Amino acid sequence: MLKKPGILFSFILVFIFVATLVLLLTPDHAHAHAHTEHEEININYYRGEVISIEEHPHEGDFIEREAKLKITTGPYQGDTTNYFYYHREDDHYAETDIEEGMEVILGVKTAPDGTIENIFIHDMVRDRGIYYLAVLFVILLLLVGRKQGWKTLLTIAFTGLVLVKVMLPLLWEGYNPILLSTLCAVGIIVFILLVIGGINAKSFAAILGTACGVLVAGLLAFWIGEVSHLTGFSDEEAQTLFYLGEKIDIRGLLFAGIIIGSLGAVSDVGMSVASAATELKEVNPKISLYQLVQSTMNVGRDIMATMANTLILAYVGSSIPLLLLITYDNVNWLRIINMDLIATEIVRGIAGSIGLVVAIPVTAIIAGIMLNRRNIENTNEKEKNQIKARLRS
DSSP states (O other), X not given: OOOOHXXXXXXHHHHHHHXXXXXXXXXXXXXXXXXXXXXXXXXXXXXXXXXXEEEEOOSSXXXXXXXXXXXXXXXXXXXXXXXXXXXXXXXXXXXXXXXXXXXXXXXXXXXXXXXXXXXXXXXXXXXXXXXXXXXXXXXXXXXXITHHHHHHHHHHHHHHHIIIIIIHHHHHTTOOHHHHHHHHHHHHHHHHHXXXXXXXXXXXXXXXXXXXXXXXXXXXXXXXXXXXXXXXXXXXXXXXXXXXXXXXXXXXXXXXXXXXXXXXXXXXXXXXXHHHHHHHHHHOTXXXXXXXHXXXXXXXXXXXXXXXXXXXXXHHHTTHHHHHHHHHHTOOHHHHHTOHHHHHHHHHHHHHHHHHHHHHHHHHHHHHHHHHHHHHHXXXXXXXXXXXXXXXX
């Protein structure tokens, strides 16, 4: 029998984590079959290897190359083919960088009877590096965080489960993106903060503050989107979804993305502010409600300064190539600020930052009220026990 409750709790966390991963990694066959009309069912993808490369003379700036490819996985494992392509020294696209011994993703086109019609290089193998990085991340989380590390892994897996198994399939079904993303965000907030902080006043204050911040960010983005006539078609992915002919609200996806995108930073601020209030109350149980809220707000202001910049820089970082193109062409500011893509990114960053700022005072006030009420209840209970003890004596 387990003597320490912490060990039992750790086993429960591990079980939930593994179960969540299994659900997350299980293919959604029903959803896959629903969209087979958009897939090339006679092309499958397998791992392969570049056995050798030979160069052949060619007129002009290009060099003709012949690569011998070998399929290393799947039903056609061991089959080889010769693949011809043109190479130019100053060309930096992926296909021109292949070398002997390199692992690649091969596209295998087959006839209805299963015979191979064509084999081609689809892309480079990149997943190994991702797996190495993920393993390093998990090891560091467990070494540094210990029990909190397990909790963090569980919350990450749960977030992925909600997004991949709930939100995305329902978006494909045509559900309202704004309402759906809001419900998913609230579910993620509640689960994460209860697992990380436990069932207490701190967690509930963080949940309410984070929910308010995320809702404010979403409502502001929707309002400004209406005023600024944002279309949601600012990137190629949205345009592709539109031409697929599915019943998806493309414009709604824009606001759903803002809600989900702001969730991480806002929840971080909410929990930090609630934790600060809890620590202040623990150190000084006699602190007044006003002093507690004021002191917590001071901590929140410092957090706000860094997290707002973090949120803005995250959006700017993904748009650096576009910003370089704009500055290279010396585009007029009036054109820049009115571009759908630029306006969309600005609204994302500012709306998320406003939600973050709103979460600070809301969390501070709620945490102060809840902690102060709990202290009063504890004091009253203590006084009652003292009176009972005196009566007995």
